[in-house]
Amino acid sequence: MLPLERKKRIKALIEKESHMKITELSKRFSVSEMTIHRDIKPLLEEGCITKTFGGVSWNHESNEPKAHYQGCTLCGRGYSERLAYRLILLSQQTETACCAHCGLLRHHQIEDEVMQAICPDFLTNTTISALLAWFVLDTSVHMGCCHPQILTFESRENAEKFVKGFGGHVYSFEEAKTILLEKMNGLQNSCHAQK
Numbered sequence: 001m002l003p004l005e006r007k008k009r010i011k012a013l014i015e016k017e018s019h020m021k022i023t024e025l026s027k028r029f030s031v032s033e034m035t036i037h038r039d040i041k042p043l044l045e046e047g048c049i050t051k052t053f054g055g056v057s058w059n060h061e062s063n064e065p066k067a068h069y070q071g072c073t074l075c076g077r078g079y080s081e082r083l084a085y086r087l088i089l090l091s092q093q094t095e096t097a098c099c100a101h102c103g104l105l106r107h108h109q110i111e112d113e114v115m116q117a118i119c120p121d122f123l124t125n126t127t128i129s130a131l132l133a134w135f136v137l138d139t140s141v142h143m144g145c146c147h148p149q150i151l152t153f154e155s156r157e158n159a160e161k162f163v164k165g166f167g168g169h170v171y172s173f174e175e176a177k178t179i180l181l182e183k184m185n186g187l188q189n190s191c192h193a194q195k
């Protein structure tokens with residue numbers, strides 16, 4: 001096996017196994033431990049792996065920053081499950097936005113990669129599909145997240161009842177997204193519009 005090929009396989013193997021012993025790698029590839037140390041040196045330098053006792057570990061955090069990232073995927077603020085909007089991507093990764101505002105903007109940015117989007121029903125807190133949800137804008141109830149604020153409801157009837165009591169307008173997914181994008185284009189100076 002060519003050294004380059006071996007290096008590639010070593011990298012793939014550590015990634016798959018998460019942790020490998022140097023002795024194990026040396027046996028598997030029938031090369032000396034010295035050679036393994038030389039092969040993994042660039043991986044250590046790149047930060048892909050870290051040395052552990054007698055072996056090496058795949059450094060997941062440096063490779064998948066989003067998987068361990070706690071803030072909103074778009075604006076970075078901390079979020080609560082009460083408003084969180086989740087995007088499940090084709091790559092099986094999940095991105096979480098602090099609220100439907102950031103959720104819809106992010107959804108629009110990476111539309112082709114999104115497999116599913118979910119958000120909570122504002123009244124019952126149950127998880128619903130964002131594509132089928134009803135979105136309330138311009139209501140008098142303020143949740144303290146992003147502006148313009150968007151609340152999500154499972155049923156149109158409940159959304160309309162809510163609007164009767166607290167003001168605002170009810171929109172479908174596509175309508176809400178279009179209106180939000182229009183509003184954001186008019187607010188180019190907002191920190192959210194830049195991301």
Ligand SMILES: [Zn+2]
Binds near residue numbers: 075076097102146
């Ligand atoms: Zn956000």
Ligand SMILES: [Zn+2]
Binds near residue numbers: 097098099100146
């Ligand atoms: Zn938000």
